[in-house]
Amino acid sequence: MKKIMMIGKIGCGKTTLAQRLLGEEIRYKKTQAIQIVGDDIVDTPGEYLEQKQFYNALIVTAVEADVILLLFSAIEEQSSFSPRMSSMFYGKPMIGVLTKTDLCKDPKQLAAGREQLFLAGAETVLEVGLGDTKCIQTLRNAIERTQEGYR
Numbered sequence: 001m002k003k004i005m006m007i008g009k010i011g012c013g014k015t016t017l018a019q020r021l022l023g024e025e026i027r028y029k030k031t032q033a034i035q036i037v038g039d040d041i042v043d044t045p046g047e048y049l050e051q052k053q054f055y056n057a058l059i060v061t062a063v064e065a066d067v068i069l070l071l072f073s074a075i076e077e078q079s080s081f082s083p084r085m086s087s088m089f090y091g092k093p094m095i096g097v098l099t100k101t102d103l104c105k106d107p108k109q110l111a112a113g114r115e116q117l118f119l120a121g122a123e124t125v126l127e128v129g130l131g132d133t134k135c136i137q138t139l140r141n142a143i144e145r146t147q148e149g150y151r
Helices: 014-021 052-062 085-089 107-120 134-145
Strands: 004-008 035-037 041-043 067-073 094-099 124-127
Touching: 004 014, 004 052, 014 035, 014 041, 014 067, 014 094, 014 134, 052 085, 067 085, 067 107, 094 107, 094 134, 107 124, 124 134
Parallel strands: 004 041, 004 067, 067 094, 094 124
Antiparallel strands: 035 041
């Protein structure tokens, strides 16, 4: 698998998604610092997105990543992503991941979440729900199809 870095607000599902991508048992734990999960996933604390003084840590960490996943919870109403946030990462491929879609019943809220990810710079947006295993394989395939610097 390509090396991926996940960025998103506190509680948006970064650690859970990492566990699912690796086929591990789902166990909640708060990410306190940048962590390497398995060999290829960089899990970042939500505070690094929510507090701009940590942006430099995200930029430095992204250097080693092949692909950046921007995660946004479908049940969240307010985004922490700045428009065109992707420009901070110097042409790294960006995939938007709309998480917790199984908990969101409002199609307008799902559409708003997709729009937030596109505005942040995601080239594509995929939806992930906890009970949906097909979406994880779709995400794996999308990660493998990306090419660094293709913008």
